[in-house]
Amino acid sequence: MGNPKQKWTAEEEEALRAGVAKHGPGKWKNIQKDPEFNPFLFSRSNIDLKDKWRNMSISAGEKVRSSKPKASSDALPLPPPPVTAAAVTPSSTSPQPSAHAAASATSDAVVFDPSKSTVDSKTAPKYNALIFEAISALNEPNGVDTGAIINYIEQRQELPQSFKRQLSSRLRRLVSQEKLEKVHNCYKIKKTSSFGSKVPSPKQKDFQRKQLDSAGFVNTGDTIEKAAVAAAYRIADAENKSFVAAEAVKEAERIAKMADETESLLQLAKEIFEKCSHGELVLIA
C-alpha cells in the first residue's frame, strides 16, 4: 500500500555493480552488508539487489522474457570478478577506502549488440559510471578534462559518437548535481564524503519498512591510513603531471573558453532535448 515504487538511482546502481565486481555475483548479503555500499543500499534488501542485478543483466544483453527472438546466445551479460588491478591504488586489494570507492570498481564492458545497430539507450546509465571511473583512475589533482575522459574510456571499449556529444551535457549535469566539481575546464570528483552522503540529492526522503541500521559506515581508522598512503603516492606522481598539465590547461583553457561559449548554446538545446525525451534517447551521430 504505502509503496509508491522506489526507482533505483544511479548511485545505487553503481554501488551494486561495484559490489558485484568486488564480491562477485551471488553474494548479495555481503554486498548489502559491506560498509562501503551499505550507505547506498541500506534501503534495499539482498533480494532487491538480486532482482536489480537480474534486470540490469537482462537489459544490458539478451532478452529472454517477452518477445525478443535473438539468435546471438553469446554476449555474457555478466562481467565476473576479474578483480582488475586498480589503476592507481598502490596497495589495496581488499575493500577500498572511502576515497572513490564505488567508482573504482571496473564496470563491465558495455555489451554491444551488433545486430541492433542502434545506439542502445540502456548504456546511458553506464556512462556515468564510466565517467566516474575514468576520473577516479586518472586521479589528476587538477582534474580531468573532457578529452582525457574520452581518451581513457576509449581505450577500453568502443564508444559511439553520441557519447562524445553527450559527455559535455552529462558532465555539466553531474556538476549541477554536485557530484562533480569543475575547476577551469577540468572535472574532479566532489569530495563530499565521496559517495557516502547524497545531501543534495532529494532522494529517499522517507524510510520504508526496511531496516535502517546502516550505522556501521562510520568506519575510520585504517581507512585514513590507506588514504594517506595513496595520497602520498598520488602527490609524487601528480607533481610531475601537474607541471605538464598546468601548461596544457593554460592552453586548453583558452581554447575551451571559446568552445564553451559556443558549446553552452548547444548544450542548452541538448539538455532540453534530453529532458523532453526523459533523459535517454538514441542520438544519431
Place this chain on the structure above:
DNA sequence: CCTGGGGGTAGGG
C-alpha cells in the same frame, strides 16, 4: 538463513 527463479503489477512510450 540466503540465493535463484517465476510471476504479477504499475508506469511510460
Place this chain on the structure above:
DNA sequence: CCCTACCCCCAGG
C-alpha cells in the same frame, strides 16, 4: 497496446 522496471512469492541448498 506493448514494453520495461520494481516488487513479492516460492522452492532449493
